[in-house]
Amino acid sequence: xxxxxxxxxxxxxxxxxxxxxxxxxxxxxxxxxxxxxxxxxxxxxxxxxxxxxxxxxxxxxxxxxxxxxxxxxxxxxxxxxxxxxxxxxxxxxxxxxxxxxxxxxxxxxxxxxxxxxxxxxxxxxxxxxxxxxxxxxxxxxxxxxxxxxxxxxxxxxxxxxxxxxxxxxxxxxxxxxxxxxxxxxxxxxxxxxxxxxxxxxxxxxxxxxxxxxxxxxxxxxxxxxxxxxxxxxxxxxxxxxxxxxxxxxxxxxxxxxxxxxxxxxxxxxxxxxxxxxxxxxxxxxxxxxxxxxxxxxxxxxxxxxxxxxxxxxxxxxxxxxxxxxxxxxxxxxxxxxxxxxxxxxxxxxxxxxxxxxxxxxxxxxxxxxxxxxxxxxxxxxxxxxxxxxxxxxxxxxxxxxxxxxxxxxxxxxxxxxxxxxxxxxx
Amino acid sequence: xxxxxxxxxxxxxxxxxxxxxxxxxxxxxxxxxxxxxxxxxxxxxxxxxxxxxxxxxxxxxxxxxxxxxxxxxxxxxxxxxxxxxxxxxxxxxxxxxxxxxxxxxxxxxxxxxxxxxxxxxxxxxxxxxxxxxxxxxxxxxxxxxxxxxxxxxxxxxxxxxxxxxxxxxxxxxxxxxxxxxxxxxxxxxxxxxxxxxxxxxxxxxxxxxxxxxxxxxxxxxxxxxxxxxxxxxxxxxxxxxxxxxxxxxxxxxxxxxxxxxxxxxx
Numbered sequence: 001x002x003x004x005x006x007x008x009x010x011x012x013x014x015x016x017x018x019x020x021x022x023x024x025x026x027x028x029x030x031x032x033x034x035x036x037x038x039x040x041x042x043x044x045x046x047x048x049x050x051x052x053x054x055x056x057x058x059x060x061x062x063x064x065x066x067x068x069x070x071x072x073x074x075x076x077x078x079x080x081x082x083x084x085x086x087x088x089x090x091x092x093x094x095x096x097x098x099x100x101x102x103x104x105x106x107x108x109x110x111x112x113x114x115x116x117x118x119x120x121x122x123x124x125x126x127x128x129x130x131x132x133x134x135x136x137x138x139x140x141x142x143x144x145x146x147x148x149x150x151x152x153x154x155x156x157x158x159x160x161x162x163x164x165x166x167x168x169x170x171x172x173x174x175x176x177x178x179x180x181x182x183x184x185x186x187x188x189x190x191x192x193x194x195x196x197x198x199x200x201x202x203x204x205x206x207x208x209x210x211x212x213x214x215x216x217x218x219x220x221x222x223x224x225x226x227x228x229x230x231x232x233x234x235x236x237x238x239x240x241x242x243x244x245x246x247x248x249x250x251x252x253x254x255x256x257x258x259x260x261x262x263x264x265x266x267x268x269x270x271x272x273x274x275x276x277x278x279x280x281x282x283x284x285x286x287x288x289x290x291x292x293x294x295x296x297x298x299x300x301x302x303x304x305x306x307x308x309x310x311x312x313x314x315x316x317x318x319x320x321x322x323x324x325x326x327x328x329x330x331x332x333x334x335x336x337x338x339x340x341x342x343x344x345x346x347x348x349x350x351x352x353x354x355x356x357x358x359x360x361x362x363x364x365x366x367x368x369x370x371x372x373x374x375x376x377x378x379x380x381x382x383x384x385x386x387x388x389x390x391x392x393x394x395x396x397x398x399x400x401x402x403x404x405x406x407x408x409x410x411x412x413x414x415x416x417x418x419x420x421x422x423x424x425x426x
Numbered sequence: 427x428x429x430x431x432x433x434x435x436x437x438x439x440x441x442x443x444x445x446x447x448x449x450x451x452x453x454x455x456x457x458x459x460x461x462x463x464x465x466x467x468x469x470x471x472x473x474x475x476x477x478x479x480x481x482x483x484x485x486x487x488x489x490x491x492x493x494x495x496x497x498x499x500x501x502x503x504x505x506x507x508x509x510x511x512x513x514x515x516x517x518x519x520x521x522x523x524x525x526x527x528x529x530x531x532x533x534x535x536x537x538x539x540x541x542x543x544x545x546x547x548x549x550x551x552x553x554x555x556x557x558x559x560x561x562x563x564x565x566x567x568x569x570x571x572x573x574x575x576x577x578x579x580x581x582x583x584x585x586x587x588x589x590x591x592x593x594x595x596x597x598x599x600x601x602x603x604x605x606x607x608x609x610x611x612x613x614x615x616x617x618x619x620x621x622x623x624x625x626x627x628x629x630x631x632x633x634x635x636x637x638x639x640x641x642x643x644x645x646x647x648x649x650x651x652x653x654x655x656x657x658x659x660x661x662x663x664x665x666x667x668x669x670x671x672x673x674x675x676x677x678x679x680x681x682x683x684x685x686x687x688x689x690x691x692x
Contacts, residue, residue, distance in 0.1 A: 014501075015496070015499055015501040015502035015504075016502060016504045016505075018502065019493070019496045019502045019504055019505035019508075020504070020505075023489045023492050023493060023505060023508065173470045206470070206471075207525065208525055209525075240525055240526075241525050242525065243525045243526040244525070244526045244527070245525070279526070279581060280581040281581040281582075281584035281585050281588070281600055281603075282581065282585055283584065283585040283588040283589055283600075284584055284585070284588055284599070284600025284603060285600045315460070315461065316460050316461070317456075317459070317460040318652075320581075320582065320585055323585070323589065323648065323649065324585065324589075371470070372469065372470060372476075374469070374476050375476060
């Protein structure tokens with residue numbers, strides 16, 4: 001009888017023992033076939049950070065560009081307390097912050113409290129219009145009786161001249177890394193006055209609903225300002241980490257319309273960047289907008305797009321951009337699509353019709369403005385003849401009438417990749 | 427004299443097993459091919475190294491795939507139960523990292539997570555009321571969550587609507603697609619609520635199975651063959667209500683000799 005009991009126990013035990021053995025073996029296979037460990041990207045803690053918001057003192061200053069960067073700019077800032085008088089004093093000449101000497105002033109047209117239950121911070125936007133193209137705009141921000149030092153930025157040219165701009169995405173989740181990259185961008189801006197702006201590919205913070213994270217981002221953004229007060233205007237795209245969050249619109253003054261956030265930015269008469277939003281319908285109104293803008297601008301020499309989730313990713317699966325936007329890119333001969341989200345460095349070979357093609361579109365980016373970097377899948381077909389890597393980075397784009405050059409610059413200032421192309425026959 | 431004969435539950439068990447297997451296979455394929463939210467949660471959210479986070483993620487995916495054959499071995503209930511726990515953990519990580527309506531994520535994935543659990547439960551209960559309750563809740567949660575997403579006009583759903591209508595020659599506008607989604611959202615939520623009522627409506631279960639199958643297939647219709655894991659991982663959305671449809675087959679009231687109503691086994 002004892003033997004029978006033992007046999008019964010054994011019978012019940014066998015299926016589970018077999019299952020546990022197989023599952024354990026399978027799990028081990030999973031671990032073994034995981035990626036080889038690599039040294040983590042050493043970001044290093046950036047130097048002294050910018051000051052946190054306090055009282056009525058204007059802080060967290062941003063210049064936002066959308067549709068008319070040659071003549072218009074949105075000056076955005078924050079105050080820790082509610083203020084009654086909020087103005088920007090501006091001029092084409094430096095006035096050393098002497099408010100009486102500035103030729104023009106613009107009151108903030110929108111003021112409010114950033115959406116947050118816990119974090120109390122106030123936003124202010126002043127739209128500057130009628131600016132002189134391709135010239136320096138000097139300005140000082142004033143909230144109540146508190147004033148900032150004088151800043152300046154260069155407006156976009158209205159003539160076919162050479163210039164540069166920066167592209168980067170994913171400045172979230174690693175504050176030290178973000179500060180390091182902001183200081184890198186500041187260094188680039190100080191060294192090279194031809195740099196006009198930063199085209200941002202989205203994912204500014206880990207949780208777009210968390211105003212504390214946004215506040216940190218805005219404070220860290222102050223680090224991009226040079227010692228001379230030169231600011232780097234931002235052309236912002238929405239990322240998946242701020243997918244449906246109103247805070248993105250509050251921080252960047254609703255670029256392209258609240259919740260829509262798609263628009264075309266002509267950085268010169270011969271180059272435009274079309275910023276798209278991968279977090280809303282790609283096939284509907286946005287595809288129509290994209291098609292109409294590409295159709296209207298077929299003669300423009302350099303045509304670029306900027307959006308967050310990639311059509312040709314280095315680690316993840318392709319986004320909706322591949323079905324709904326890539327065919328339009330091919331049809332209207334886009335030059336470069338900037339993509340973020342993957343936390344790697346990537347440059348594809350030219351692609352057309354989802355196949356290698358020398359006259360195709362090149363997809364560059366994947367996001368490295370501070371976020372931890374991961375190992376890209378270099379075996380994907382579109383990287384044959386391209387380049388991938390893993391390190392914090394920013395792309396510097398040099399625009400001339402004969403060449404578009406994209407350099408991938410790492411956090412230490414070294415150049416990881418250089419790619420260039422002549423203009424298409426349009 | 428006529429007698430009532432309980433329908434054979436073998437077909438419903440097979441459907442449940444197959445649905446669970448598809449969900450698990452799709453999950454494994456997506457994770458191994460592209461990585462999942464669990465990776466991001468561990469790597470960026472909790473400071474794991476890339477290799478450790480990816481190693482654990484892949485181990486879990488292999489575990490879930492390896493558990494598939496055990497779905498078809500009634501005595502080995504522990505393996506599907508473990509797979510269900512892993513799927514629940516992954517879904518929770520997905521909710522932690524999601525930025526758009528994160529609270530909907532666990533509900534939307536309920537059929538996928540609970541299908542292997544239902545197979546394990548079946549080993550003890552058979553297709554009794556407890557198991558049916560589990561299937562009802564899982565299906566209702568998934569339909570309600572997708573219904574709410576449709577009502578909120580989720581961009582991806584708008585794209586599916588426009589893309590699928592374009593395939594049949596209808597050029598839908600975004601506002602037209604959004605209106606259609608509102609109707610679909612109401613129907614999904616109403617179906618979910620009706621399924622939780624005590625009454626057994628077989629036609630409702632069949633409708634939900636058909637709609638679940640169509641919406642799963644939609645991923646492939648929209649994204650092409652490469653999107654097959656996205657379709658396969660959603661097949662439990664069809665399998666669970668179809669399993670209910672089969673379980674709720676009314677007892678035969680015919681002579682045992684009828685071809686439609688086989689003689690019960692002694």
